[in-house]
Amino acid sequence: MYINVLLVEDNIDLAITLVEYLNISNIICDHARDGVSGLQLARAQRYDVILLDVMLPRMHGQKVCRALREDGGQTPILMLTSLDALQDKLDGFASGADDYLVKPFDLQELVARIRALSQRRSCQASLLQVADLCLNTASREVSRDNQPLHLSPTSWQLLECLMRASPAPVSRERLELAIWGDDPPDSNSLKVHMCRLRRSVDKGFKVPLIHTLAGVGFKLGVICDKA
Missing domain, CATH: 1.10.10.10 (Winged helix-like DNA-binding domain superfamily/Winged helix DNA-binding domain)
Structure with missing residues (x-):
């Protein structure tokens, strides 16, 4: 069974690497380069998991996350960021994130976390x-x-x-x-x-x-x- 993911990431080289690796892992990945585009895609499409960078152009990742939660969206959100301080993580969870992964990260760990979040969602929406x-x-x-x-x-x-x-x-x-x-x-x-x-x-x-x-x-x- 495939997993449908939205990746919101402004680093194009990293995004290409992630999309290619996720596709190999049976995870279909749409990509947005900034916060505004990511929010629009997340509102227009249904995803199993959203991978959300924090330091995004046009709209901060935490604002994107908060806007989706205010819309009533329940899609699991995994934040991907180089910000590793405890307060950064607490701010991410406070904005509505379900998980937090600090860059650089292992791709296998990313896939494992995506599958865990997707499984949690699928159990809620069988x-x-x-x-x-x-x-x-x-x-x-x-x-x-x-x-x-x-x-x-x-x-x-x-x-x-x-x-x-x-x-x-x-x-x-x-x-x-x-x-x-x-x-x-x-x-x-x-x-x-x-x-x-x-x-x-x-x-x-x-x-x-x-x-x-x-x-x-x-x-x-x-x-x-x-x-």
Whole structure:
């Protein structure tokens, strides 16, 4: 199972290293270079964990963290910083951080902490629901309008990715990375699997839930027609 992470880090060399290593570890990583962009992404997308630098341009990391908590966001936040004084750590936790890792850090430790935070979150959110579609990650059951659906392992992964992101869209690249990592089989594979998933989820129901957004990707949810 993949983990979806947002990295907010202004050091580009470090960010590239982290994104590459996390991808190898089955952790999909979006990146923002400053606090304002990071806050916007965190509000627009759903992530399992947020990796947040403290000394960020445009908006301090603690302010980003505090803003997300004031929004009611519960996504685990791991602060990454070179500030190692006790008061710095206390300030980070006071702003709403769940964990604190001082630079430089071991990449294996970072992955372990991400997985621990993600597991804590997944235990709290084993039941995903969009409209009348329900997916239980604990029992491995999925249903729509109380009718059980039977999905292949790949369809399950695609659906879980779409449901965790809903109502935000998911790009083709992110879906391919979630299913096949850095080595997708061919350009038509995702299209084939999405067609199968759409048949399983939408066939026989009046309201379609899976939508293709040209130039963007795919979205799961109810789209109301404007009058």
